[in-house]
Amino acid sequence: MALVEVRNVHKSFQRDSQVIEVFENLTLDIAAGSFTALMGPSGSGKSTFLNLLAGLDRPTSGTITVAGAAVNTMSPSALAKWRARHIGFVFQSYNLLPVLTAAQNVELPLLLAPLSKKERAERVRIALGVVGLEDRMVHYPRQLSGGQEQRVAIARAIVSDPTLTLLDEPTGQLDKKSAQEVLTLLQRLNDEFHKTIIVVTHDAHAAEKAKQVLHLDKGVLAA
Amino acid sequence: MKLLPLVFANLRRHRLRTLLTTLGVALAMFLFASLRSVVTTLNAGAEVASAERMGVQNKMAIVFPLPMSYRERLAAVPGVVAVSWANWFGGQYGDGKVFFAQFAVDPESYLAMYPEVVVPPDQKEAFLHERTAALVGQGLMEVFGWKLGQDVTIRGTIFPGDWTFTIRAVYTPSVRAIDDRSFIFRYDYLDERTQHRVTPGWYALKLQDAALAPQVAHTIDAMFENSSAPTKTMTEKAFNQSFVTMWGNVQFLMNSIGMAVVFAILMVTANAMMMTARERTGEVAVLKTIGFTDRTLFGLVMAEAGLVTLTGAVLGLGGAKLLYAGTGFNGFGFLPGFDVTAGTVAVGLGITLLLAVASGAVPALRAYRLSIVQALRHVE
Ligand SMILES: Nc1ncnc2c1ncn2[C@@H]1O[C@H](COP(=O)(O)OP(=O)(O)OP(=O)(O)O)[C@@H](O)[C@H]1O
Ligand SMILES: [Mg+2]
Numbered sequence: 001m002a003l004v005e006v007r008n009v010h011k012s013f014q015r016d017s018q019v020i021e022v023f024e025n026l027t028l029d030i031a032a033g034s035f036t037a038l039m040g041p042s043g044s045g046k047s048t049f050l051n052l053l054a055g056l057d058r059p060t061s062g063t064i065t066v067a068g069a070a071v072n073t074m075s076p077s078a079l080a081k082w083r084a085r086h087i088g089f090v091f092q093s094y095n096l097l098p099v100l101t102a103a104q105n106v107e108l109p110l111l112l113a114p115l116s117k118k119e120r121a122e123r124v125r126i127a128l129g130v131v132g133l134e135d136r137m138v139h140y141p142r143q144l145s146g147g148q149e150q151r152v153a154i155a156r157a158i159v160s161d162p163t164l165t166l167l168d169e170p171t172g173q174l175d176k177k178s179a180q181e182v183l184t185l186l187q188r189l190n191d192e193f194h195k196t197i198i199v200v201t202h203d204a205h206a207a208e209k210a211k212q213v214l215h216l217d218k219g220v221l222a223a
Numbered sequence: 224m225k226l227l228p229l230v231f232a233n234l235r236r237h238r239l240r241t242l243l244t245t246l247g248v249a250l251a252m253f254l255f256a257s258l259r260s261v262v263t264t265l266n267a268g269a270e271v272a273s274a275e276r277m278g279v280q281n282k283m284a285i286v287f288p289l290p291m292s293y294r295e296r297l298a299a300v301p302g303v304v305a306v307s308w309a310n311w312f313g314g315q316y317g318d319g320k321v322f323f324a325q326f327a328v329d330p331e332s333y334l335a336m337y338p339e340v341v342v343p344p345d346q347k348e349a350f351l352h353e354r355t356a357a358l359v360g361q362g363l364m365e366v367f368g369w370k371l372g373q374d375v376t377i378r379g380t381i382f383p384g385d386w387t388f389t390i391r392a393v394y395t396p397s398v399r400a401i402d403d404r405s406f407i408f409r410y411d412y413l414d415e416r417t418q419h420r421v422t423p424g425w426y427a428l429k430l431q432d433a434a435l436a437p438q439v440a441h442t443i444d445a446m447f448e449n450s451s452a453p454t455k456t457m458t459e460k461a462f463n464q465s466f467v468t469m470w471g472n473v474q475f476l477m478n479s480i481g482m483a484v485v486f487a488i489l490m491v492t493a494n495a496m497m498m499t500a501r502e503r504t505g506e507v508a509v510l511k512t513i514g515f516t517d518r519t520l521f522g523l524v525m526a527e528a529g530l531v532t533l534t535g536a537v538l539g540l541g542g543a544k545l546l547y548a549g550t551g552f553n554g555f556g557f558l559p560g561f562d563v564t565a566g567t568v569a570v571g572l573g574i575t576l577l578l579a580v581a582s583g584a585v586p587a588l589r590a591y592r593l594s595i596v597q598a599l600r601h602v603e
Contacts, residue, residue, distance in 0.1 A: 056595045077516050084514025094505045099232040109513050111225045
């Protein structure tokens with residue numbers, strides 16, 4: 001059984017009287033330990049796909065199973081708790097709470113787990129170490145560069161050791177060099193820590209770092 | 224509990240806004256406590272009044288005197304067991320900046336009639352046996368740092384000249400509603416120095432039974448109806464209450480102002496909370512993505528509103544309590560025993576709770592209901 005199983009997923013949005021069909025019949029598997037780059041033109045449904053996997057949104061019909069859990073049938077509060085354990089998510093921007101330091105931002109998911117203050121501090125230190133920012137613990141987001149901010153967001157996404165790490169255009173607002181650094185970091189997380197990663201990117205060059213590249217076009221997948 | 228630092232971090236985001244909102248609540252609660260205490264103090268005064276005592280004053284107004292000859296006639300009224308009389312002196316002490324009441328009383332009958340005015344026996348003896356002796360409230364002694372046996376000179380306004388008294392006795396009221404800042408001296412001294420031209424300002428009566436009050440009042444007022452000085456006789460309680468209503472419907476007025484203040488501050492607080500919530504749409508979505516439940520986010524916003532309003536309330540209510548207790552405020556003698564009661568503090572805290580709920584509920588529900596997908600589409 002694959003880590004992620006998407007079966008006959010249909011997703012449409014209702015906007016006023018207009019119905020927007022994003023996926024008509026999507027079926028795919030993602031294996032544990034894989035590193036997938038998801039590409040496609042704007043509006044092709046990449047964000048919608050990640051949102052469905054993370055249980056941030058529900059399919060109109062069809063089933064989504066992640067690590068054995070039927071994501072499409074869970075209640076909102078059950079989903080929230082499930083996400084805290086199984087999903088790490090990074091957005092294109094505005095990931096960090098400006099009133100919290102880098103370390104406090106990374107600590108957020110751990111507040112939902114039964115961990116002591118000491119254990120949390122230790123994990124935060126390790127996660128920030130992995131992304132190479134252990135010397136920026138007490139800095140606030142406004143004191144960091146865009147690339148550093150995204151690395152803090154990645155540290156937060158992996159700090160609770162989630163089953164699946166999803167990134168929606170994490171390099172969209174970064175310059176080429178910072179984007180490269182972030183992709184290299186993801187590659188390392190996959191290689192060394194065997195994290196299962198799906199990253200949405202527009203940059204074909206960056207996508208080469210992934211083990212597989214999926215192309216979405218008008219809601220249809222092509223390898 | 225682990226999330227408390229997050230609440231504090233959010234409150235620090237706009238320090239000035241948080242500070243102003245907190246101070247706004249504090250000010251509103253301070254005003255509330257002050258206004259309500261005026262009402263409770265006045266009511267307390269009316270409530271402790273003895274139902275067995277009555278006051279007789281000139282029908283026209285209390286500033287017009289009554290003849291001395293009424294004394295015997297009042298004493299003869301069935302049901303009246305004791306009669307005392309007094310006069311308002313209205314002098315000035317020192318630079319006149321500190322106001323306090325001065326009365327000339329008939330010593331023996333006055334002390335017998337008001338057991339709430341507690342005087343040590345030896346001092347009482349001294350007061351009863353020296354014509355120029357004064358009986359001074361403990362509070363007033365403290366205000367001026369006076370000592371027993373000291374001479375005090377008061378400048379008369381209604382009765383001109385310098386009047387020197389010797390403090391021979393100090394009283395402490397056994398009930399808060401009696402002013403502990405009065406200056407009491409002997410009516411016979413006033414009488415002597417004015418060459419017997421003074422007559423009583425009012426009479427106080429003690430009845431055999433409180434139930435006789437209406438009948439006694441009727442008898443007295445009818446007896447003097449066609450004289451040169453008609454009377455108005457009422458129970459002590461009625462007298463105190465008439466003092467309250469002299470201010471108009473004080474209770475209604477105070478409550479209206481209090482409510483208006485609270486309502487105004489509610490709008491300010493609610494507005495601050497709404498601004499806060501709108502700015503944070505993206506952050507709420509991020510927290511939900513991380514796995515914070517809708518309920519937790521509801522709680523975080525409510526905790527923020529609660530902390531601001533509660534801090535404000537503690538400052539305002541506590542400040543009022545300490546300030547009035549510390550300065551011994553008594554409304555320039557008109558509000559003896561002025562106090563922010565525990566009841567007032569409790570009502571204030573109750574209002575604060577409603578304030579927290581009312582100002583926090585809308586933004587908290589907004590955070591609760593926020594859809595991550597919708598919120599992120601607006602941010603990006
Ligand atoms: N909440 C929504 N309500 C209505 N329509 C939506 C909603 N979310 C997405 N859509 C529509 O669904 C389609 C797919 O959107 P999605 O955001 O998944 O695309 P995307 O591939 O991530 O695009 P981009 O590269 O621009 O981020 C678009 O046509 C979009 O307008
Ligand atoms: Mg997108």
